[in-house]
Amino acid sequence: MAAQFYAVFNEHDVLPKDFSGKHEARYDVELRRITTMTRVPETGERVKVSALVALPVGARGALPVLSWQHGTILSFDQVPSNLLRLGDEGYQLRDNIDSLETLFNIQRFAGNGYAVIAADYIGKGPLRNGRGEAYAVKGATVQCCLDVLDAGLLELKTLGLRQSALFLNGWSQGALNTQWLKQEMQRRGIKVTASATQSPFNNLAESFHYWVNPTSYIPSTETSYPMPPAWITPCLVVLLGSYRQYYGLSDLFKTAIKPQHQAFAETYWADYSLAGDTAKTVPPAADLLVDGFFDRFTQDTNSRLLRQLGRNGATFWDYDSPIRFYYGLADEALHPRLVKPAIAAGGRFAAGVPVAGASHRVTFLASLYGDGTVLNGQSTALDWFNSLM
Template identity: 25%
Template sequence: MLLPNFHTHLARLSLLLLVGLSTAAGSGCTKEAATPQPAVVAPAAPQPHLISSTLIGEYSTSTLAGRVADIPIAGALVRYPIRVYKLTYTTLTTDGKPVTASGALLVPVAGTQALPLLSYQHGTIQPDEEGRAPSYYTSGSEVWSAVSVLASAGYIVSAPDYLGYGASKALPHPYEHAASLASASLDMLRAAREFATQEKLPLNQKNFLLGYSEGGFATLALHKLLEEKAAAEFTVTASAPGAGAYHKSAFADYILTSTQPLNFLSTYVWVLDTYNRVYGINRPFAYYFNPPWAAQLQANPFSAVPTQAAELFTPGFRQGILTKTDAAMLAAFRANDIHDWQPKAPLALFHGTADDYVPFFNSQQAYDAMRARGASQVTLRPIAGGNHFSSAPTYTLQAYAFISQYY
């Protein structure tokens, strides 16, 4: 049962799951390619995955409870002291080259009992918010209070930075690129398991997945990768993605046909730039964006853009997507459509029904497609009347309750 003041109590707890929602773009290039290059599907990274581990800090139960003293629901979950480590590990870039990445590992001090792994995928972080990535745990202790509580409740939490943050910050973050979000998260799990073996931390072979917004998209991409490519290494016990843009092709049509103001268009600039670069399409910004926005975004990818799609996007780009003649970009969208497959493990799709950043149809269509394929353990969990921000507190509690059934 939810407490009457649930949204108030969990508003700050939800910061973890939002950790930066949606922002803007990167840089345009010049040479156009006929078709996208194939997406990376995370072959095993070179051994060993784990490169180094550094203890960031040790936190008592009283310290953890004090951080969330004004959030009774969160405080009640505090059970064990925790240790927080920064891990560096080997993963692959979007073009398949080895690179050193990083993340945070939060370990309950729980004696000799075997504990489960929980992979937490964070939400959007702008490049100028580098310090909010998981491996900078100490600089964002307020934001990371909730994930600390999850660890204190008895989960070993693996929190990848993704490419473009932490140890790999010299790379551009491949925003909303399913393959690299999933592979960076999987390789962090591999490094976490190696660390557990090295430190003689017993694991019980249960693996849980959580994340909201871009983290929700990354969570579902990771779930798919684990079951389809890494089932011999990890078995998904349960996953609970929230408010992800799972159906990129339908989302593109929604944006480009909309006549309503869309406050998230700066994030779509980032998505287009990522796909333009990662899939070798390499068109100039002037192909996608009307003047003066093309030149403005070329100079400052995170500058403000209009809220009307017709004002921002060129007629040629819009026509190519809507008439299904832009083969290169349509293929890039399809490569990031992760809504239509058959998961085996219990999966709960959480989404606010009034989400005006990532529309609810993303989760509805994922649920419909998965059920049609025979996925009997998929459930849709609408958050009635919730938008992208107000739904996060509800997601926080309900997602935790969902995975706790399988602890």
């Protein structure tokens, strides 16, 4: 199945067109859905969440564990645990409906002897119950991932399995989550053998600004660098909705979004749908926010948002175990200059892997299936993790 969707992610054929036999999985994989309770530090609520555990069939004793943090999904159910739909032999996976990024991680890691544990996140998946997601909300995200990892390890224990080494991996939103998760584990003294991130957002205030005004970040000499795509506007709405809900910024849509776009934002935040006439009302990201949002004081709530985004950044951290930042040199959602400060500040264990010609999706795909030619002489996350055991 991974081979089926490889071409979908391999935009502009940056990687070889053929899904190489060397990428074939060594094990069949068993998928399990687990549930657990998590606490939302920002609000004090306790919430039930779902997650996926993927195991190599026939595993015994100790095996390496991968905590996988998925990227942005502009739906409520495109989550890791919904891959259990594959239990229906007639079910057909679809792009933008199913968690194909999780499928690739399962194929590469669980298919090669790892246990993969993947949170669906708060406000996502079968246990959503109408709750808004906690997109880029630090405390809720970190606690959810920690609680899911604990629940996943308990599931392994009930099956007579145990962890030999712990690895973290995440793409896009999940790359930010992975940095947060590693940093919190470091604070708590939890050993992580290594972490990998792809398209790693880290400075939220700067990334938020970039999405709205990319030309202020892209050097004038880079005339062909791709601009942020149309799906950035829905991402901005989800970010604002999440911060309104979890940080108590109750009037944020009214203070931050231009009046003519507030109805669209409310509608999209409620249903994540661009069906029908809604699609006609999506503004360009550059026109979503009130004038002067990043240039001067506009409203107290807007200033509070920017301060919170600053506090939630992951850029400036001294890592105590190896971490790789895979970043695309043609990533339409994240310019390389927004990645490099985290690498420079991360200490001797931090390393960047530029991916030649890579879009947002290709950056992720290359981290799993690329070779030294596209990975600047470096290895895939799987091969790198294997070398550290």
